[in-house]
Amino acid sequence: MSxxxxxxxxxxxxxxxxxxxxxxxxxxxxxxxxFSSWVTLTVAxxxxxxxxxxxxSGLSLVFGLMDVLNFGHSAFISFGAxxxxxxLAWLAAWxxxxxxxxxxxxxxxxLGAATLFGLAAGWFFERVIIKPVYSDHLRQILITIGALxxxxxxxLAVWGxxxxxxxxxxxLEGSFVIGDVAIEVYRVFAFFLGLAxxxxxxxxxxxxxxxxxxxxxxxxxxxxxxxxxxxxxxxIAVFMTGSALAAMGGAMWAGYQGxxxxxxxxxxxxLVFIVVIIGGLGSIEGSLLGALLVGLLGNYVAFIFPxxxxxxxxxxxxxxxxxxxxxxxxxxxK
Amino acid sequence: MSDYVLRLDDVHTDIGDYQVLHxxxxxxxxxxxxxxxxxxxAGKTTTLxxxxxxxxxxxxxxxFKHHDITAMHTSxxxxxGIAYVPENMGIFGGLTxxxxxxxxxxxxxxxxxxLGHIFELFPAMEKFWDKPAWSLSGGQKQMLAISxxxxxxxxxxxxDEPTKGLAPSIIRAMIAAFEEISRDTTILLVxxxxxxxxxxxxxxxxxxxxxxxxxxxMEELVADKDLQTRLLxxxxxxxx
Amino acid sequence: xxxxxxxxAPSADPARKGRMIVYVVALLIGLALAFAPFLFQDVxxxxxxxxxxxxxxxxxxxxxxIGYTGIVSFAHTMFxxxxxYGAAIALKxxxxxxxAVLAGGVAGVVLAAILAVLIGVLSLRVKAIFFAMVTLAxxxxxxxxxxxxxxxxxxxxxxxxxxxxxxxxxxKLMTDDAGKVVKLFGVSMNGKxxxxxxxxxxxxxLFLALMRIVRSPLGTVLEAIRENEMRAEAIGYRVVAxxxxxxxxxxxxxxxxxxxxxxxxxxxxxxxxxxFAIMIDILLMVVIGGMGTMVGAVIGVVLMSLAQFYLKDLxxxxxxxxxxxxxxxxxxxxxxWLLWLGLLFILLVYFFPAGIAGTLMKKGGH
Ligand SMILES: Nc1ncnc2c1ncn2[C@@H]1O[C@H](COP(=O)(O)OP(=O)(O)OP(=O)(O)O)[C@@H](O)[C@H]1O
Ligand SMILES: [Mg+2]
Numbered sequence: 001m002s003x004x005x006x007x008x009x010x011x012x013x014x015x016x017x018x019x020x021x022x023x024x025x026x027x028x029x030x031x032x033x034x035f036s037s038w039v040t041l042t043v044a045x046x047x048x049x050x051x052x053x054x055x056x057s058g059l060s061l062v063f064g065l066m067d068v069l070n071f072g073h074s075a076f077i078s079f080g081a082x083x084x085x086x087x088l089a090w091l092a093a094w095x096x097x098x099x100x101x102x103x104x105x106x107x108x109x110x111l112g113a114a115t116l117f118g119l120a121a122g123w124f125f126e127r128v129i130i131k132p133v134y135s136d137h138l139r140q141i142l143i144t145i146g147a148l149x150x151x152x153x154x155x156l157a158v159w160g161x162x163x164x165x166x167x168x169x170x171x172l173e174g175s176f177v178i179g180d181v182a183i184e185v186y187r188v189f190a191f192f193l194g195l196a197x198x199x200x201x202x203x204x205x206x207x208x209x210x211x212x213x214x215x216x217x218x219x220x221x222x223x224x225x226x227x228x229x230x231x232x233x234x235x236i237a238v239f240m241t242g243s244a245l246a247a248m249g250g251a252m253w254a255g256y257q258g259x260x261x262x263x264x265x266x267x268x269x270x271l272v273f274i275v276v277i278i279g280g281l282g283s284i285e286g287s288l289l290g291a292l293l294v295g296l297l298g299n300y301v302a303f304i305f306p307x308x309x310x311x312x313x314x315x316x317x318x319x320x321x322x323x324x325x326x327x328x329x330x331x332x333x334k
Numbered sequence: 335m336s337d338y339v340l341r342l343d344d345v346h347t348d349i350g351d352y353q354v355l356h357x358x359x360x361x362x363x364x365x366x367x368x369x370x371x372x373x374x375x376a377g378k379t380t381t382l383x384x385x386x387x388x389x390x391x392x393x394x395x396x397x398f399k400h401h402d403i404t405a406m407h408t409s410x411x412x413x414x415g416i417a418y419v420p421e422n423m424g425i426f427g428g429l430t431x432x433x434x435x436x437x438x439x440x441x442x443x444x445x446x447x448x449l450g451h452i453f454e455l456f457p458a459m460e461k462f463w464d465k466p467a468w469s470l471s472g473g474q475k476q477m478l479a480i481s482x483x484x485x486x487x488x489x490x491x492x493x494d495e496p497t498k499g500l501a502p503s504i505i506r507a508m509i510a511a512f513e514e515i516s517r518d519t520t521i522l523l524v525x526x527x528x529x530x531x532x533x534x535x536x537x538x539x540x541x542x543x544x545x546x547x548x549x550x551x552m553e554e555l556v557a558d559k560d561l562q563t564r565l566l567x568x569x570x571x572x573x574x
Numbered sequence: 575x576x577x578x579x580x581x582x583a584p585s586a587d588p589a590r591k592g593r594m595i596v597y598v599v600a601l602l603i604g605l606a607l608a609f610a611p612f613l614f615q616d617v618x619x620x621x622x623x624x625x626x627x628x629x630x631x632x633x634x635x636x637x638x639x640i641g642y643t644g645i646v647s648f649a650h651t652m653f654x655x656x657x658x659y660g661a662a663i664a665l666k667x668x669x670x671x672x673x674a675v676l677a678g679g680v681a682g683v684v685l686a687a688i689l690a691v692l693i694g695v696l697s698l699r700v701k702a703i704f705f706a707m708v709t710l711a712x713x714x715x716x717x718x719x720x721x722x723x724x725x726x727x728x729x730x731x732x733x734x735x736x737x738x739x740x741x742x743x744x745x746k747l748m749t750d751d752a753g754k755v756v757k758l759f760g761v762s763m764n765g766k767x768x769x770x771x772x773x774x775x776x777x778x779x780l781f782l783a784l785m786r787i788v789r790s791p792l793g794t795v796l797e798a799i800r801e802n803e804m805r806a807e808a809i810g811y812r813v814v815a816x817x818x819x820x821x822x823x824x825x826x827x828x829x830x831x832x833x834x835x836x837x838x839x840x841x842x843x844x845x846x847x848x849x850f851a852i853m854i855d856i857l858l859m860v861v862i863g864g865m866g867t868m869v870g871a872v873i874g875v876v877l878m879s880l881a882q883f884y885l886k887d888l889x890x891x892x893x894x895x896x897x898x899x900x901x902x903x904x905x906x907x908x909x910x911w912l913l914w915l916g917l918l919f920i921l922l923v924y925f926f927p928a929g930i931a932g933t934l935m936k937k938g939g940h
Pocket of ligand 2: 378
C-alpha cells in the first residue's frame with residue numbers, strides 16, 4: 001500500500017472527517033504546552049463551536065432544502081442577542097437573586113424571548129422577503145442584503161450604537177475547578193445546550209415523517225411535490241426553526257461575550273458562512289463538524305498567534321475547499 | 335367522455351423562452367398501458383411534466399377524470415391519485431429503500447398485502463430494504479421508482495422511459511410487472527424502446543416537435559412498417 | 575432573445591427614447607465632472623466630484639461582475655483597499671514620488687490579481703452561490719488583518735502621507751509674468767487642479783476600458799453564460815475560466831481605482847477603503863443605477879452621492895419635526911439614512927430589478 005493510501009485508510013478507520021476536531025485537539029496540545037491552558041481553550045472552543053452551530057444549522061438546512069441563501073440570517077443572531085440582553089436587564093432582580101429558580105426563570109425567559117422572536121421574525125422574513133424571489137439567486141442575495149441593512153439599522157435605532165452589557169444569571173457565573181484546571185460554567189452550559197439541540201434535530205430528521213420529508217426535499221424538491229407534499233409549507237417550518245435557532249445562538253453568544261454591540265451580527269455571520277462552507281451546505285452533521293473546527297481552531301490560534309485568529313479560519317476554509325470542494329459532509333446529491 | 339382517465343386538450347407549454355409543446359391533445363382511456371413515442375427532444379418528458387404541473391401549460395387544458403388539473407399545484411395533482419416516475423427516476427439516494435417507499439404512502443404506513451406483492455414483483459426491494467438507495471444498481475433504482483408508484487392504489491401512473499439502460503432480461507421482467515400493474519391501474523408510458531412499447535401498449539401517440547404526429551391503436555402501428563419508419567425513423571431491428 | 579422580441583414589439587420606440595435619455599444623462603454627468611473644478615469652486619464640491627469619479631470606476635467594475643457575469647462578490651472593497659494601501663504604504667515609506675505611486679500601485683494590483691485568481695478558482699468551480707460567501711469571508715479577514723498589522727497599515731488610524739509634488743496646492747502649473755499662478759475662469763492653475771484631472775482622466779480611461787470590455791467578444795460570452803449557464807457550458811464555454819478571468823479583471827480595475835483614490839486623498843484607512851459600508855454603497859449604486867448597463871453605474875453613483883447629502887438633511891428636518899413621538903425620531907435620525915435606503919433598495923429589487931437605467935432603456939421614458 002502506498003503511503004498516502006495508507007494514511008487515507010487510517011484516517012477512515014479513526015472516523016474520517018468526523019475525527020477532525022479530535023485530531024485538531026491532539027495537535028494543539030503540544031503547541032500550547034500547558035495542559036490546563038489546553039483544557040480551558042478546548043472547552044472554550046467547544047462551547048463557541050456549539051453556539052456557532054446553533055446559528056449555522058438553520059442557514060444550512062434552509063439552503064439545502066430550497067436553494068435559498070439568506071444573507072440576512074445574521075439579523076436573527078443580532079436580534080436574539082439584543083432581545084436576550086434586554087430581557088435579562090429587565091429581570092435584573094431575578095438574574096442577581098440568590099435563588100436557582102429565579103436564575104433559571106430569567107435565563108429561560110431570555111432564551112425563550114429570543115427564540116420566539118426568531119420564530120416570528122422567521123415567518124415574516126420568509127413570507128415577505130424570500131418568497132417573492134425563490135429560485136433567483138441574484139435577487140435573493142440582493143433582497144436579503146437589503147433586509148440585513150434594514151434590520152441592522154433598526155437595531156441601532158432601538159438599542160443605540162454603543163455597546164450594552166449583558167447581565168449573566170448568577171447560576172451560570174463562576175467555574176468548576178478540577179485540580180489546576182478551571183472550566184467556566186457558562187461554557188459547559190453552552191456546550192450542552194448546543195448538544196441537546198443537535199440531538200433533537202438529528203432525532204427529528206431521522207425519526208419523524210417531517211424529518212424524512214426534509215431529508216428528501218434537500219435531495220429533490222420536485223419529486224417530493226410529485227409525491228403529494230407541499231414543499232413550501234415544509235420550507236417555512238424549516239426557515240422558522242432555523243431563524244429561531246439563530247436567535248437562540250445569538251442570545252447565548254450575548255451572555256458569553258457579556259458586552260454586545262451592533263457589529264455582533266456581522267462578525268458572527270462571517271464565522272457562520274465559514275462553518276457552512278466547511279461543513280457542506282444542507283447537512284446538520286456538517287454544520288456541527290464545521291462549527292466545532294472553527295471554534296477550536298479560533299481559540300487555539302488566538303492563544304498561539306493572537307493576530308491570526310480569524311485568518312486561521314479563513315485558511316482552514318480555503319484548505320477544505322481545495323480538498324473537498326463540497327465541504328466535509330454535504331447533503332447527498334448536492 | 336367520462337370513461338377517459340386523462341384528457342389533454344390543445345396543450346401549449348413553454349420552457350423559458352422556448353415553445354416546446356404546440357398543442358398536444360390526446361385521451362387516455364381507463365385501464366391498460368398507453369404509450370407516448372417520439373424522437374429525442376420531441377416533447378414527451380415535457381408532456382408528462384405538464385400533466386404533473388411541474389411545467390405550466392400556457393394554454394389548453396389537462397383534465398384528470400372530471401378535475402381540471404391544468405393550474406393545480408403538483409402536490410394536489412399527486413394527491414388526486416397520479417404517480418410520476420421521472421426520467422431520472424427521482425430516487426432519494428440518501429434515504430433507504432424503505433424510506434423512499436414510505437414517502438410515497440399517504441399515512442406513512444404500509445399495506446402488507448401490497449408490499450408483499452411488490453416484493454414478489456421485485457425481490458431486490460426486500461433484499462435491500464434497509465440499504466441507502468444510492469447503493470442500488472440502475473435497474474434496481476428503476477424498480478424502486480416503480481414500486482414507489484404502486485405502493486398505494488393510484489388511478490394513473492406516468493412513467494418516463496423505464497427501460498433506459500436496462501438489460502434485456504430485466505426488461506422482460508419489467509414487461510411482466512407492467513402487465514400485472516396495468517390490470518387495475520392506467521399507465522401512461524413514455525418509451526424509446528419500441529419492442530417494449532409495442533408488447534405492452536394498447537393505444538399509442540407519437541409526438542414530434544411538440545405536436546401529435548399520429549395517434550391510434552398499437553396493433554395498427556406495429557402492423558404498418560411504413561408508418562413506423564416515417565414517424566419514428568426506426569425499424570424494429572434497429573433496436574435489437 | 576428578449577432583445578429581438580422587444581425590437582419587433584411596438585415598445586421599440588419608447589425603448590429607444592429611454593436609451594437616449596440614459597445616455598444623455600450620463601453624458602451630462604461626464605461633462606459636469608470634466609469641468610467640475612470650474613463649475614463648482616469650493617473644496618467640498620471638488621472632493622465630491624473626485625469621489626464620484628473614483629466610485630464610477632469602482633461601481634462600473636462591480637457591474638462587470640454582478641450585472642454582466644451574474645456573480646455577487648463582497649470582496650470588491652478588498653481589492654480597492656489593496657490598491658489604496660499599496661500606494662499609501664509606498665508613499666509613506668519611499669516618500670512622495672511617482673516611483674512610489676507606481677511601485678505601490680503595481681504591488682497592490684498584483685496582490686489583488688493573485689487573490690482574485692485564488693478565490694475564483696477555489697469557489698467558482700463549486701457553485702456561484704459559494705462565491706458570495708467566500709468573498710464576504712475573505713474581505714472581512716482582510717479587514718481584520720489590516721487593522722491588526724498596524725505597523726504597516728496604521729491600524730484603525732490609517733496612514734497619512736503626501737502626494738507627488740505635482741499635486742501640492744503650492745505647485746504652480748501656469749504662472750504669469752510676475753510668477754504668480756494663472757487663474758482661468760476664476761480657478762487657480764495649481765496642484766489641486768492637476769490632482770483633480772489626474773483622478774478624472776485615469777478614471778475616464780478605466781471606465782472606457784470597461785465599456786470596451788463589455789462590448790468585446792468577451793462581453794458576448796458573458797451574456798450567454800448569464801442567460802443560461804447550463805446551455806453555455808453545453809456549447810463548450812469554460813464557464814469557470816471565464817468567470818474567474820472577469821473576476822480578476824474587475825479586481826485589477828478596483829485596485830487601480832484604489833491607487834488613484836489613495837493619491838487623491840493623501841490618507842488611507844479602513845474607513846475609506848476596506849469598510850463594509852463602502853461595499854454596501856457600491857452594491858446599492860449598481861443596483862439602483864441598473865445592473866448590466868455600465869452607464870447605470872454612473873447614474874447610481876451620482877444619485878447615491880447626492881442622496882447621501884440631501885436625504886440626510888431631509889431626515890434631520892423630519893426628526894426634529896417628530897421629536898415628541900417615541901421611536902420615530904430615532905428612525906428618522908440622519909445616521910439612520912441607510913434604513914430608508916435599505917427599504918428603498920428592497921422595493922427596487924422587487925419592482926424594478928433592472929434599476930433606473932435598465933428600466934428606462936427597456937420600457938422607455940414614461
Ligand atoms: N429545462 C429545459 N430548458 C430548456 N429547454 C428544455 C428544457 N427541458 C427540455 N427542453 C427542450 O424541450 C424540448 C423537448 O424536451 P423533452 O425533454 O420533452 O424531450 P423528450 O421527448 O422527453 O426527449 P428524450 O427522448 O430525449 O427524453 C427539447 O428541445 C429540449 O431542448
Ligand atoms: Mg424525455
